[in-house]
Amino acid sequence: MALSFLMLMRTREPLLPHTTPPHHKKAEPFALVILDPGHGGQDSGAMAGNVLEKDLTFDVAQRVDRLLGGQGISTLLTRTGDSYVSLSERAQLINRANNAIVVSIHFDDGPRPDVSGIETYFAAQQATGVATIASWLPFLQKIANNQPNVESQSLAQFIQQQLVAHTQAVNRGTKAEQFYVLANVRHPAVLVEAGFLTNKNEIGKLADANYREQLAVAISDGILKYRETIKASGDDLDGASP
Ligand SMILES: [Zn+2]
Numbered sequence: 262m263a264l265s266f267l268m269l270m271r272t273r274e275p276l277l278p279h280t281t282p283p284h285h286k287k288a289e290p291f292a293l294v295i296l297d298p299g300h301g302g303q304d305s306g307a308m309a310g311n312v313l314e315k316d317l318t319f320d321v322a323q324r325v326d327r328l329l330g331g332q333g334i335s336t337l338l339t340r341t342g343d344s345y346v347s348l349s350e351r352a353q354l355i356n357r358a359n360n361a362i363v364v365s366i367h368f369d370d371g372p373r374p375d376v377s378g379i380e381t382y383f384a385a386q387q388a389t390g391v392a393t394i395a396s397w398l399p400f401l402q403k404i405a406n407n408q409p410n411v412e413s414q415s416l417a418q419f420i421q422q423q424l425v426a427h428t429q430a431v432n433r434g435t436k437a438e439q440f441y442v443l444a445n446v447r448h449p450a451v452l453v454e455a456g457f458l459t460n461k462n463e464i465g466k467l468a469d470a471n472y473r474e475q476l477a478v479a480i481s482d483g484i485l486k487y488r489e490t491i492k493a494s495g496d497d498l499d500g501a502s503p
Contacts, residue, residue, distance in 0.1 A: 290491035291449075294329055294484060295337045295355050297365035297442060298322035302345025307370040307458040314458060315343065317467055318366045321455065324477030325364070332485065337361075352445040356388075362416060362487075363450035364480060365442050368467065371459040378431025381421040382452040383413035384443035412449035415490070420451060420483030427479035428472070430456065430463075453480065 298318035300306035306314025319340070326336045337358065339351045346354075355363055371377070387410055417435040425432040433454075443450045455476050456463040466472045 289360075290488050290495070291360055291362045293335045293337060293358055293361040294325075295339065295358060295361050295363045295448070296322040296325055297339040297351055297355070297363060299365060299367040301340050301343055304345055307368055309458040309464045312458060312464055312468060314368045317368050317455075317473070319343065320470075321473050321477050321480070322366050324474055325366075325480045328477055328481040329484065332481070334484075348441040349445075351442050355442070355446045355448060355450075358448070361448045362412075362484070363442070363446055363448050364416075364420070364484070365440075365450065365452040366480075367452060367454050369454040369457045369459075371457040374459055374461065377457050377460040377463050378433040379421070379424045379428065379456060380433035380454050381417040381424070381435050382438045382440060382443060382454070383410060383417040383435065384439050384450065385410055385437040386439065386444065387413065387450070388445050388447050412491075413443070413451055416449050416483070416487045417451040419487040419490070420453060420480055423479040423483040423486070424453065424455065424476065427475045427482075428466075 298315070298321070300315035300318060302315075304315065306318070308314065319342075322338055326338060329336050337354075339354055340346045355361065369380075414435065414437075421432070421435050424430065438452075440452050443452055456467050458464055458467070
């Protein structure tokens with residue numbers, strides 16, 4: 262996994278149409294983690310009795326926020342309380358930030374009560390650094406669409422791996438999906454669906470603060486491992502260049 266990731270990182274660089282900041286040894290791969298707790302306010306998301314998705318997402322986001330803060334990593338939440346923030350407002354807030362990565366947190370609604378587990382999404386095509394131009398310039402849009410979304414896919418894999426390792430939940434894998442907040446932001450972005458509110462067993466686990474803490478530790482660890490891997494590949498690239 263790590264090796265194929267590094268190879269993708271190598272092949273991607275020359276393909277970028279817009280310039281990435283020049284490599285500095287040991288440069289931080291990102292300066293900010295934006296945590297996006299799903300739903301809020303009048304939008305409760307999935308529900309199981311009095312267990313509401315919007316409360317779970319906010320609780321887990323706050324836990325991740327605390328854990329990353331403890332590692333000296335800057336964070337930003339797309340909502341700071343039980344308030345309604347539209348998807349486009351979230352994307353705009355995210356796109357105003359520089360050098361960030363994004364983790365959107367959700368819980369799922371299954372088609373059947375026996376469906377359970379955790380999955381992490383990334384967008385196969387994402388807005389580029391010139392999102393506002395790309396939206397009306399077909400040429401740039403085409404280039405953007407041809408870019409494999411390596412960073413987001415890798416971030417999804419690191420986080421998914423940690424989530425499954427920490428919780429022993431059913432591994433539903435990483436999946437490509439054009440969710441609004443993933444597709445319309447210019448930073449590496451993933452969306453975690455950390456359990457089903459239609460599954461009795463998972464509702465029981467999610468009601469337990471210790472389990473939610475484990476989810477948060479897993480998301481935080483996934484972010485840290487993603488950062489370590491990019492840092493290592495950056496050093497490697499610097500050393501290898503003629
Ligand atoms: Zn949701």
